[in-house]
Amino acid sequence: MSDSDVDLPESIELAWGLRERPGKGPKRSLTLEQVLAAGIRVAEADGLAAVSMSRVAGELGVATMSLYRYVPAKHDLLELMADAAYGPPPEVRRPDEGWRPALARWAAGNIAAIHRHPWIRHVPVGGPPMGPNGVRWLEHGLAALRGTGLRADERVSTVMLVSGYARNWASLTADITEAAARAGQSAEELGVRYWQRLERLTRGGSYPEIRQLLTESVVENAEEFDAEWRFGLDRLLDGVEVLVAGRAAG
Amino acid sequence: MSDSDVDLPESIELAWGLRERPGKGPKRSLTLEQVLAAGIRVAEADGLAAVSMSRVAGELGVATMSLYRYVPAKHDLLELMADAAYGPPPEVRRPDEGWRPALARWAAGNIAAIHRHPWIRHVPVGGPPMGPNGVRWLEHGLAALRGTGLRADERVSTVMLVSGYARNWASLTADITEAAARAGQSAEELGVRYWQRLERLTRGGSYPEIRQLLTESVVENAEEFDAEWRFGLDRLLDGVEVLVAGRAAG
DNA sequence: TAGCTTCTGCGTATGGTCTACGCATTAAAG
DNA sequence: CTTTAATGCGTAGACCATACGCAGAAGCTA
Known part of the structure; x- marks a missing residue:
């Protein structure tokens, strides 16, 4: 019990559901799971770059700043999304x-x-x-x-x-x-392209191993x-x- | 010579110095190397997050948009910085x-x-x-x-x-x-903290291997x-x- | 030498980003 | 019923990357 109060990062406590909710104020309209699911939905559809606080909030039909009641910062949202998606x-x-x-x-x-x-x-x-x-x-x-x-x-x-x-x-x-x-293109074509490009770049230089590689088939x-x-x-x-x-x- | 014109990404041609410089317009006031060096200086001092186009431009005493004459986009600047720093x-x-x-x-x-x-x-x-x-x-x-x-x-x-x-x-x-x-703190202290935190989180759950780990010393x-x-x-x-x-x- | 072409640096403007702060509202505790 | 705390969120500040277009510089051609 001496280490019963090892302090954890806020986002980790959130993810494990260790935040006491004394239930004083109004009821929350969302859960952390819903927020993460919305973020994941956006990432799945348009990539991680599309995951902005406003976009995720829009997905949930709430205002941007409301998300900060569920997650300390965007970085934590991303980490939690990744953990959930695994x-x-x-x-x-x-x-x-x-x-x-x-x-x-x-x-x-x-x-x-x-x-x-x-x-x-x-x-x-x-x-x-x-x-x-x-x-x-x-x-x-x-x-x-x-x-x-x-x-x-x-x-x-x-x-x-x-x-x-x-x-x-x-x-x-x-x-x-x-x-x-x-x-x-196909992934195969693109792999071939890489070696073509390397061939072009190493022409004239001193890259014996790479040149050797290109004679054997690396396709x-x-x-x-x-x-x-x-x-x-x-x-x-x-x-x-x-x-x-x-x-x-x- | 059939593959002499393998097309390369613009930033790669830039890095290898393969861009023809017909020398028609005014002389350039910078080199790509100077731009990369400035970016690296910023990253070294304040981390990669501090590397913004305006910050790097400021470091060089030029306007923000001038950098785009040397690099197609920020993403390429970062890649080129990394390659140079290696x-x-x-x-x-x-x-x-x-x-x-x-x-x-x-x-x-x-x-x-x-x-x-x-x-x-x-x-x-x-x-x-x-x-x-x-x-x-x-x-x-x-x-x-x-x-x-x-x-x-x-x-x-x-x-x-x-x-x-x-x-x-x-x-x-x-x-x-x-x-x-x-x-x-020291890195050592922080390593210890990780296992303390893990101890706290796995208490009560079903994590036999992790609990076993904690009895042996992982310090x-x-x-x-x-x-x-x-x-x-x-x-x-x-x-x-x-x-x-x-x-x-x- | 005159004109044309091309390239440079960069000012302006657009449409985004995260998040600090404060306020009205809600609901439980004393 | 009052006190207290938590919620949703509107506003605003401080950045950010970059599209566009323009004035001026330098070389090429005639």
Whole structure:
């Protein structure tokens, strides 16, 4: 109870529903959930850049300033929207499931969440996860590593490593997909274009490795897109496995 | 020569100095380098949020709209600033150097660059690297993997994997460092606070793994900060090594 | 040398952004 | 019934990016 009053950021208390509502004044006309849902609706429709306080308020049929009774600042609105949009993590690791498939499933869930709400990647992250869903995701990620013999800090680092990779990869592919949509081309065409451009830029300069790359075929079609994701994930999990195996032996 | 006219984004042509300057009108009073340097100066002093067109123009003693003669839009200014701030990559792999230490050095250089200019992490990335420095970094990253038997797409994926990890880790630590500076606390204290907060939030809920974590010590001091970085990197490189060794054998 | 063309810097104006402040209204507590 | 606190929100201030157009500078051509 000495640390019962660890002070939390206001937006986090809001998200967890820890704000006492003494119910003195008039009844509130909205809930935080409604505000977040409206923000998400706007982001889904027109991208994160379209999420302005006035636009979200308009979506709810209230005045702009009313939102500030539900959220301390726009930045908090965005963070809370992201946490809400992530949704619940994939099912926890089953008793009969190995750590590796479990972690792979968790990573895939991460990708899926970002691809389901591509605007999430533009929400600036501010520190480690503390939102309700963020904490649940952390919990399930750690659950995948139970019984591996990894130390506490190693388990945390591993989960961060995997989620970081998932986020990066999802961001990159979403960037390409959106750029392709904007240009009216396929993602495949756009991938080819990148290497054409690199070819043009490295002409005349001293870029032996890149020039070498261009002689081998680096073309990617849609199926190899997924293969690329799995390549990185396999590298990552192989690296973890080396450690796990070493711990089990030593 | 059929692909001699691959069209490049305007900002990229600008950065590479590929814009013909027919020299018809009056002499320009600035160079792109000066504009970028001014923007970087502002970001360095007051953060990326302080970088507005008018502020950068003021720094240079010109009118706001004059900047648009050097840069198509603010977004391009930021991208170009980031590319310039990265600077040249670490020395290429030496002939006697193994791929693993070379890639580790390259990764460390990545970290150093972001820590030298912490605002870089807030510049929204838009696709694969095409700026002059971005391409040079790519070149040196690939050079570390020469002779490993990895295919072209595998080399590229590996480099992306490592740079992504470096960026993520540098971002996280920079977030913590800045938050600590704002709160007048040490990064160590703030790390402890995170776990205290997590303890508070997971009380009463169903978070067995996180609760378990809290019983083991997850405290990090400044030295373990660096150990955490190395842990992730070792996992990553171990994973690559498994593949490289397999290729050498098979 | 005269005129034409093109490029420069930049003043003005438009339509946005976030949010501090204060006020009238509502509802519960004493 | 009075006191107290919380709500919705109108107004206003301080920014922001950038479209447009113009006056002047510099080179090219005749």
